[in-house]
Amino acid sequence: DFLQGLSEVKPAFGASPKDLELSRPKGFVDCGDRERLIYERVMYLVEQVKVNERGPPVTCLLEGPSGSGKTALAATIGIDSEFPYVKIVSAVTMNGLHESKKCAHITKVFEDAYKSPHSIVILDKIERLLDYTEIGPRFSNEITHTLLNFLEQSPPEGNKLLVLGTTSNVTFLKAVGLRNAFSVTYSVPLLRTEEAKKVLEQLNVFSEDDIDEAAQALNDVPIKQLYTVIEMAAQRDGRSKEAIVYNREEKLNITHFLNCLEEVTADI
Amino acid sequence: DFLQGLSEVKPAFGASPKDLELSRPKGFVDCGDRERLIYERVMYLVEQVKVNERGPPVTCLLEGPSGSGKTALAATIGIDSEFPYVKIVSAVTMNGLHESKKCAHITKVFEDAYKSPHSIVILDKIERLLDYTEIGPRFSNEITHTLLNFLEQSPPEGNKLLVLGTTSNVTFLKAVGLRNAFSVTYSVPLLRTEEAKKVLEQLNVFSEDDIDEAAQALNDVPIKQLYTVIEMAAQRDGRSKEAIVYNREEKLNITHFLNCLEEVTADI
Amino acid sequence: DFLQGLSEVKPAFGASPKDLELSRPKGFVDCGDRERLIYERVMYLVEQVKVNERGPPVTCLLEGPSGSGKTALAATIGIDSEFPYVKIVSAVTMNGLHESKKCAHITKVFEDAYKSPHSIVILDKIERLLDYTEIGPRFSNEITHTLLNFLEQSPPEGNKLLVLGTTSNVTFLKAVGLRNAFSVTYSVPLLRTEEAKKVLEQLNVFSEDDIDEAAQALNDVPIKQLYTVIEMAAQRDGRSKEAIVYNREEKLNITHFLNCLEEVTADI
Amino acid sequence: DFLQGLSEVKPAFGASPKDLELSRPKGFVDCGDRERLIYERVMYLVEQVKVNERGPPVTCLLEGPSGSGKTALAATIGIDSEFPYVKIVSAVTMNGLHESKKCAHITKVFEDAYKSPHSIVILDKIERLLDYTEIGPRFSNEITHTLLNFLEQSPPEGNKLLVLGTTSNVTFLKAVGLRNAFSVTYSVPLLRTEEAKKVLEQLNVFSEDDIDEAAQALNDVPIKQLYTVIEMAAQRDGRSKEAIVYNREEKLNITHFLNCLEEVTADI
Amino acid sequence: DFLQGLSEVKPAFGASPKDLELSRPKGFVDCGDRERLIYERVMYLVEQVKVNERGPPVTCLLEGPSGSGKTALAATIGIDSEFPYVKIVSAVTMNGLHESKKCAHITKVFEDAYKSPHSIVILDKIERLLDYTEIGPRFSNEITHTLLNFLEQSPPEGNKLLVLGTTSNVTFLKAVGLRNAFSVTYSVPLLRTEEAKKVLEQLNVFSEDDIDEAAQALNDVPIKQLYTVIEMAAQRDGRSKEAIVYNREEKLNITHFLNCLEEVTADI
Amino acid sequence: DFLQGLSEVKPAFGASPKDLELSRPKGFVDCGDRERLIYERVMYLVEQVKVNERGPPVTCLLEGPSGSGKTALAATIGIDSEFPYVKIVSAVTMNGLHESKKCAHITKVFEDAYKSPHSIVILDKIERLLDYTEIGPRFSNEITHTLLNFLEQSPPEGNKLLVLGTTSNVTFLKAVGLRNAFSVTYSVPLLRTEEAKKVLEQLNVFSEDDIDEAAQALNDVPIKQLYTVIEMAAQRDGRSKEAIVYNREEKLNITHFLNCLEEVTADI
Ligand SMILES: Nc1ncnc2c1ncn2[C@@H]1O[C@H](COP(=O)(O)OP(=O)(O)OP(=O)(O)O)[C@@H](O)[C@H]1O
Ligand SMILES: Nc1ncnc2c1ncn2[C@@H]1O[C@H](COP(=O)(O)OP(=O)(O)OP(=O)(O)O)[C@@H](O)[C@H]1O
Ligand SMILES: Nc1ncnc2c1ncn2[C@@H]1O[C@H](COP(=O)(O)OP(=O)(O)OP(=O)(O)O)[C@@H](O)[C@H]1O
Ligand SMILES: Nc1ncnc2c1ncn2[C@@H]1O[C@H](COP(=O)(O)OP(=O)(O)OP(=O)(O)O)[C@@H](O)[C@H]1O
Ligand SMILES: Nc1ncnc2c1ncn2[C@@H]1O[C@H](COP(=O)(O)OP(=O)(O)OP(=O)(O)O)[C@@H](O)[C@H]1O
Ligand SMILES: Nc1ncnc2c1ncn2[C@@H]1O[C@H](COP(=O)(O)OP(=O)(O)OP(=O)(O)O)[C@@H](O)[C@H]1O
Ligand SMILES: [Mg+2]
Ligand SMILES: [Mg+2]
Ligand SMILES: [Mg+2]
Ligand SMILES: [Mg+2]
Numbered sequence A, B, C, D, E, F: 001d002f003l004q005g006l007s008e009v010k011p012a013f014g015a016s017p018k019d020l021e022l023s024r025p026k027g028f029v030d031c032g033d034r035e036r037l038i039y040e041r042v043m044y045l046v047e048q049v050k051v052n053e054r055g056p057p058v059t060c061l062l063e064g065p066s067g068s069g070k071t072a073l074a075a076t077i078g079i080d081s082e083f084p085y086v087k088i089v090s091a092v093t094m095n096g097l098h099e100s101k102k103c104a105h106i107t108k109v110f111e112d113a114y115k116s117p118h119s120i121v122i123l124d125k126i127e128r129l130l131d132y133t134e135i136g137p138r139f140s141n142e143i144t145h146t147l148l149n150f151l152e153q154s155p156p157e158g159n160k161l162l163v164l165g166t167t168s169n170v171t172f173l174k175a176v177g178l179r180n181a182f183s184v185t186y187s188v189p190l191l192r193t194e195e196a197k198k199v200l201e202q203l204n205v206f207s208e209d210d211i212d213e214a215a216q217a218l219n220d221v222p223i224k225q226l227y228t229v230i231e232m233a234a235q236r237d238g239r240s241k242e243a244i245v246y247n248r249e250e251k252l253n254i255t256h257f258l259n260c261l262e263e264v265t266a267d268i
């Protein structure tokens, strides 16, 4: 059971690598059926890896708006796979390296993966791995082709691999041919009102009276901004000395919450 | 006989190089008349190589949609030629090399070929050999001209060569002059319903009742996606522990198959 | 009280770093409610930093027309935070360094910040940090991605960070993805007539008769140009030997002031 | 007599350099009046070289569609000139050299030419010498200017030079100023039906019944494709073991010939 | 008095640096009220520098058509300031230096200026300092940002600086942000008929009868071309052996003058 | 007298440098009033150089269609000046040098010129000195600015300089600012019928009957092509063994001449 699994996440996978946990700093709450379906489908691919014959790796791309929860989902799948080798490649982990050093780092991650019978490599926010900037546009063609090659290259006999990518710019990934280098792509959605409500209930920061008004205002807001707004609003309530924001007895002031939401989502 | 030849592929050419076999990880099934015709025409060129007088190499380009089976076809021809030297040049084999090292690698392959009385050089997915990316566009002009030169240069007296190219971007190859550097170009097609059915029969994954519905849904789907969908669907049937997917007694659930097909071919 | 705080700025924070003070060479006068509101909101973020759990830094961008007072505001918040580590990164402090040396400098600033329990890093005039020039456009992609990474990377356990950015070109920052790397953006406005009047009163350079005419002419003028014009006009009054311009007994000649204003704001 | 000369080509100039012969691997057949006229005009220039006073070299460009026979014509003129120094500069001979090494090679060829009383330098497929690719476009500006300089520079007293260029992209050569650096340009045409027939008669591959049908289909086909199609068709006749294709007793099957022609000229 | 000052220029400032004098090879004549007003305004800035508090330098840009006299004006102000440090940075003084050496040279000039209590740095023809060429456009982004930084950076306590820029391409300077890095910009005009007449009277090259016709023809002509035309015309009068052109007894032939003017101002 | 001077050119200036003579390999014939007027005007500038006071060099640009005789004219002026230092800078003399070596060469030429009391520097075909190619466009910005600097920089006290430029692309020179760096520009025209006739009379290659027909056909043809056509036509007359083409007793065949003219001027 998916929800069951979610509630047990922290204790159950204490052995999972540090950087997977850091990739989902708020843990993992239930965001509704749409995200759960994606979780299940990718978990099927995790199973498929185990039985695959020799050939290219199993590959899957998670795309969706910025802050919609793609990295958290990929990290959770990595943790839940219980595979001996799960590695996340992110721009932050390669910060400051030169282009060809980044290629070498990526190569190293895949070669390490090839040493394990079952592995997952998460390519997080692929546009950022390529140092992509829309103006120009600029990006590393060398890293692009390194990724294309590893998405296509067969691991050695006996080693099986799942490559999980995330992106908030699937249009760019199409243009450089990386979208089609993944066998399948799933779209991680923004929260709808009812899903936002579900999340708010789990976070337990509103009184029952306010929760509907809050959820209504959160329609199509990325879950990332939801966390930001809650933490900003908590200050304005004058409670900045109490460290724990979530599950507190005293609830958030809905006006402060709506003000912060407006500031954070303003189109400047 | 072509079909006859196909069924014997594995035993007959066990001596063929490893990377040719890896280039067609699913072996080679009969995809219908259209592909067979191309196979035959290229095999005539194989024969022609043997009698050619001194002059530029015999050259042929296989173009077609991504995943339509061009690489598998080229590898099969390489194997079936029984030539003493058959070499495949692919982006994966040159991964991580710098531009001029790639030129050196290509030069080495041709110079080795020149040492054999009859040789085949397969230039696989030429746009990728050039590190081509549509944005910009970016590609290696140096590698482009290296290929142009080897397509035109006469091997030494007594050595005869067939150069077989593959591409899924013939428009780009035209633009850089590589399309016309090949004497002849053949278009490898997507599977039509009746061809897809033929393939499904050979793979033996559907009950007789479902095979027509499956084939209907597969019209104009690349054979690559057909394999992907079968392997994904096999998981959803809850049979992930049984390693061999093809020719199994228990057949695929058609609904799972159609779901997976939809996911894999979705236009995201 | 905000205004109370303002008048005490100089004595109260004598310990603040030299370069913060140099970033607001005219001290900090009250510019009216609109700027004060921004000051308060950012001060809430300063408080929030103290209670934040592990995760990415708290981030905030101040945008607005050139000369509107963004740097002075950011410096004032840095001073008022009384945080043990407050560092301003500006183009001038990195003058003459090569691109990758600039990245190294920025990295050093963040790594130093990570050593302090509470820190503020001010990224001043981000477009200039990137050596941005509209023609081309030209800018450093390497520095862009260095900033993106530090805006997203979690400081080590126990260290908490506020990143404050300023820009007068939020359109460019959007285009390179830096605008959205900040959780919230506030717009620092130009002076309106009534705000200009308030500032002129504090600077005490006009007789009561002239102050309204001066303020009227200053509608939507950046505070930077206000200071420029006052200092130019003071010369034309033939008082160039008296060093102190502000709070002088003898007031400015309104005609000279209006002439200078016209010269300075002329659209050449 | 031109035709007389043609038939004697092989025996008469056995002493000519190897690479000139390799540049016309099929020898040199009579392609009709239009090509002959160009041959004669360029032979006048060959004569002119001998009497020229000191000054820039005599220069002539042969342009025309790809495969129309420009290189074969230039090589034939080089052979027929009986000049002590005749050198062909082609992309293949400079394969793998860096840009400035190519300039050095070209410089060397001209300096060697300057040592001979009468010389011919053939600049073959000039766009390829410049590593030209239409996309971008990309080409070597350094090589462009090296050629411009040698086309204009006077050889030393007593040394006389003819520079013969070939190109299938006169539009590009105009754009880089190389077209006008040649004193005169002649257009080498595609074969018309009657010219194709003349060639077929000399090659003696068709029965008298078929030759008109074949010639009709060959209207405006480059002579290069004519050779390609003949050699492909010869295989399909099932005669692949007989090495010599031309002047054979058994004639070509016209249907195979037309099929091959269609494949080779298909617009893919 | 401005005019008074002008007539005394040469004797009074014999101590001024050589390169300032070379920047106005014709000395400095009175060009009328419009230029005089600019001279006076900039001299106010010179005075302002002396009383300025710590902060960014006083900055002023002189823009106007090529040859209108901007450099001569800036050099004259530099001389008249009697400041201990007056330095002109021009493209000619940095000829042949590489980009970063040019930045180093500029840095050195400012650092030297910082050692003097009062200094003027003249940035002459800023577009040329940046190696600007309209095609492309091309220019040095590194030098651009070096200048931006020095226009904004505060000199050390006790050192005061005026930066005077000149440009004949204020549009370009706007585009790279340098126009707005100067506090105020003044437009140096072309000569109007009455101003041209004033200059001609001072140069004393025409008889009284011709001076009006000459002045009429000179409307909107840069003063630079006026000098060029006079010197050309003097040759055609057949007086080429008399070295001194100005203030001669024998006057210019008005027809020769008008011919030369037409040649020099022709729009070819 | 200009014509008088022309006929004496060869004997009178035998001492002139070799490369000036090579720049006008056909000597210098009278091309009519229009060219003569330019010659005279530039000779006035030559005189002007001698009396110039300290300041920038005298500068003059000769522009006009390719082959119209600009280089020959500039070389003739250089020879006729009898200046102790006359140097021609051409693309050919800098062939193969790298960009900055070319700048060094140009710098050396000017520095040598500065050592002579009177000098002429001819910048021949300036677009070629800059390695200009229309596609891109490409050209050396470094050489552009080197030239701009030397056109503006004052030679040392006592040394006087005339800079003579030639170009067949004044549009490009405008775009890079070089056109306006010259004080005056003269347009060297193509031959009109009557001027062509004058030239033909001097060359003495036609019978009196044919000369008008020939001249008619030569309207607006560059003098360069006139020489080319004469020399080509002389071959076709079957007189290739007689070395001297001009002033021969036997005249040209007008039909051969017109044929060659058509071939040479054809728009391919
Ligand atoms: N299901 C979830 N449960 C708890 N927290 C979540 C969940 N999904 C996302 N978050 C949190 O929301 C924030 C944004 O999520 P995440 O970084 O995964 O989004 P993203 O789609 O990867 O964004 P980006 O496109 O910017 O990379 C993170 O703090 C993350 O931990
Ligand atoms: N005739 C065939 N028999 C068996 N398997 C095939 C056949 N053709 C293709 N395949 C398999 O289908 C997949 C895709 O084929 P292949 O890689 O040759 O396609 P492609 O056209 O080269 O694709 P791309 O354009 O992406 O390079 C491979 O796994 C290949 O082994
Ligand atoms: N509130 C204030 N009190 C006193 N002086 C101020 C205030 N705001 C701005 N100034 C002064 O006005 C000038 C311009 O302000 P500042 O440099 O902060 O503007 P900015 O918005 O950062 O400009 P830019 O966009 O050019 O960086 C400075 O001299 C600054 O000290
Ligand atoms: N007159 C001829 N007689 C015999 N063979 C010829 C003749 N002309 C061309 N060929 C042959 O036809 C083929 C193409 O000719 P060639 O290479 O000279 O064409 P091209 O115009 O130079 O082509 P490209 O533009 O591709 O360089 C060659 O094999 C050449 O030997
Ligand atoms: N007021 C003046 N008195 C005497 N000579 C002057 C005066 N103004 C300009 N000149 C002379 O006119 C010529 C052009 O002036 P200057 O070089 O200052 O113009 P500029 O505007 O700087 O031109 P550019 O835009 O090309 O740099 C110079 O020879 C200069 O000495
Ligand atoms: N007046 C002349 N008398 C004799 N020969 C001349 C004369 N003018 C030009 N020529 C000859 O005509 C040819 C072309 O002249 P030249 O090279 O000077 O032309 P150009 O205008 O410099 O051409 P380009 O634009 O290509 O540099 C040369 O051989 C030159 O010697
Ligand atoms: Mg993410
Ligand atoms: Mg393939
Ligand atoms: Mg600022
Ligand atoms: Mg050729």
Ligand SMILES: [Mg+2]
Pocket: E070, E071, E072, E124, E125, E166
């Ligand atoms: Mg100037």
Ligand SMILES: [Mg+2]
Pocket: F070, F071, F072, F124, F125, F166
């Ligand atoms: Mg010339």
